[in-house]
Amino acid sequence: MWAAKRRVVDAVIGVFDSGSGGLTVLAALRRRLPERTFLYLGDHRHQPYGERNGEEVHALTRAGVEKLFAAGCRLVILACNTAAAVALRRLQRTWLPQVAPERRILGVHIPLVEALTGHAWRPPEERVDGAGALPRSSEAVVIFATPTTIASHAFAREIARHDPALAVIEQACPGLAAAIEAGAPARVMETVVRDAWNEAQRQAAARGWTITRAALACTHYPLIAEVFRTVLPDSLTILDQPRLAADSLVSYLARHREYDETSTTQGRVLLRTTLSEPLAAPAAFAETGARFLPWRTDDPAFAPAAAVP
Numbered sequence: 001m002w003a004a005k006r007r008v009v010d011a012v013i014g015v016f017d018s019g020s021g022g023l024t025v026l027a028a029l030r031r032r033l034p035e036r037t038f039l040y041l042g043d044h045r046h047q048p049y050g051e052r053n054g055e056e057v058h059a060l061t062r063a064g065v066e067k068l069f070a071a072g073c074r075l076v077i078l079a080c081n082t083a084a085a086v087a088l089r090r091l092q093r094t095w096l097p098q099v100a101p102e103r104r105i106l107g108v109h110i111p112l113v114e115a116l117t118g119h120a121w122r123p124p125e126e127r128v129d130g131a132g133a134l135p136r137s138s139e140a141v142v143i144f145a146t147p148t149t150i151a152s153h154a155f156a157r158e159i160a161r162h163d164p165a166l167a168v169i170e171q172a173c174p175g176l177a178a179a180i181e182a183g184a185p186a187r188v189m190e191t192v193v194r195d196a197w198n199e200a201q202r203q204a205a206a207r208g209w210t211i212t213r214a215a216l217a218c219t220h221y222p223l224i225a226e227v228f229r230t231v232l233p234d235s236l237t238i239l240d241q242p243r244l245a246a247d248s249l250v251s252y253l254a255r256h257r258e259y260d261e262t263s264t265t266q267g268r269v270l271l272r273t274t275l276s277e278p279l280a281a282p283a284a285f286a287e288t289g290a291r292f293l294p295w296r297t298d299d300p301a302f303a304p305a306a307a308v309p
Contacts, residue, residue, distance in 0.1 A: 012270070013249075014073030015040045016064045019047035019181050021220030022079030025108055028242035029077070030269060032250050037268045041068055045274040048178045049082040050146025050218065057148060061087040062095060064274075065105060074103050075259045077249065081217050081241075082146050084109045085154030104259065109154060111248035112215055112241050116141055117163035140167035140209040142200045144193075144228075145217035147172040155217060167209050171200040177220040189224050193231045213237045 013033075015026050019042050026040050043049075043064050049057050061083040068076045078084040084107030091105055110121050143155045150172040159168050173196045179189050204211050214236055216222055222242055232238065253260040 012037045012039045012071070012073050014038075014065075014068030014071070014076035015079050016043070016061070016068060016076055016083065017041070017079045017219065018043050018049035018060075018083060019080075019177075019220075020044070021177060021180070021218060021223070022108075024219050024222045024242045025077065025079040025245050026269070028246035029249060030267075032246040033253075033267070035267045037270070039068060039071055039073055039270045039272065041272045041274070043274045047181065048146070049080060050148050050177050051174075052082075052148060054086050054148070054152065057082055058087040058090060062091060065091065069100055069103060076103070076105050077245070078105060078107045079219055079245070081109050081219060082149045082152075083107075085145075085149045085152045104256075106249070106252065108219065108241065108245045109158070109217065111244040112217060112239060113155065113158040113162060114248070115239055115244050116213070116215060117159055117166060119162040121158075122162065138167075138209050139212045140169055140204055140207075141213040141215060142169045142171055142197075142204075142211050143215050143217050144171050144173055144196060144200075144221060146177055147174055149217060155215070167207070169200050169203050169209070169211065171196050171203075173218070173221075177218050180220040180223055186224075186227060190227050190231060193224075193227055197231050211236065213239065215239050216241060 013029070013036055015022055015029065015038055017023070017025075017040070022040065022042065026038060029036075029038060041064055043060060046052075046060050049060065052060075061078065061080075064083075065076050065078075078088055088105060088107040088109075096103065096105060114121055141159075143150070145155070149155070150170045153170065156168050156170055159166055173192055176189060176192045176196075179192065200211060212235070214228070214232060216225070216228065216238065219241065221228065222240070225238065228238060
């Protein structure tokens with residue numbers, strides 16, 4: 001955990017991801033909130049989360065949030081869908097009230113659920129009318145995500161709570177996040193996407209459904225949106241999760257002014273990684289980050305990438 005001397009200004013919003021995929025969310029946040037300072041922590045040492053079991057994901061996510069809290073962040077965004085789907089509810093309900101009840105953890109998957117269902121998120125204890133309802137039409141949404149996210153059924157569960165009649169197909173894309181992180185050739189990633197799409201179509205056909213919308217429920221996936229567009233039909237609507245997450249945060253800050261702490265200086269972006277190999281880690285993260293971010297990381301607003309102990 002960071003020592004007090006490494007603490008950053010309190011106005012910083014923490015963004016946690018298993019690697020570099022969350023930089024797509026960071027970019028959207030930066031566009032909507034340029035006056036805010038963001039501290040991004042990528043757990044590159046333990047990536048990919050999408051192939052780990054739930055207990056591992058929970059423990060690693062909690063450790064990452066602890067680092068961001070220790071650095072002074074009062075609000076942390078889980079920009080990794082696997083971390084959010086597997087760990088968010090448990091962290092919010094059992095861990096946070098005991099260790100930091102005045103702080104908040106938000107998950108990037110919730111705005112996507114709201115967009116898919118057309119309903120504002122409601123806590124699990126609230127009943128939803130129509131539970132157990134059959135799909136109201138033959139139209140379905142496909143959720144593309146990591147194997148661990150799909151195994152958690154977090155998206156299907158939350159969608160069913162908010163719109164029980166919405167038809168959902170959960171489709172894993174094994175190895176895709178790791179391939180994106182490693183900069184694999186487009187043809188390799190296209191093969192994974194095509195296999196996933198074919199399987200989703202098979203499931204839809206078996207139920208008499210037609211897929212009309214797709215959710216790229218891994219923050220790595222928007223980086224290869226063109227690959228998905230090449231494979232998926234032109235008529236299919238692909239939801240923009242980073243933009244939805246940024247819009248949701250703006251709305252959240254408007255409702256919770258206690259976390260709307262604009263920095264007294266111009267907003268900055270601080271990049272951190274859990275890799276610790278001498279010299280190579282920060283430089284490698286900066287190089288990888290340059291592929292994920294739509295602006296130059298040598299901009300004065302950026303602090304040099306650094307390793308976290």
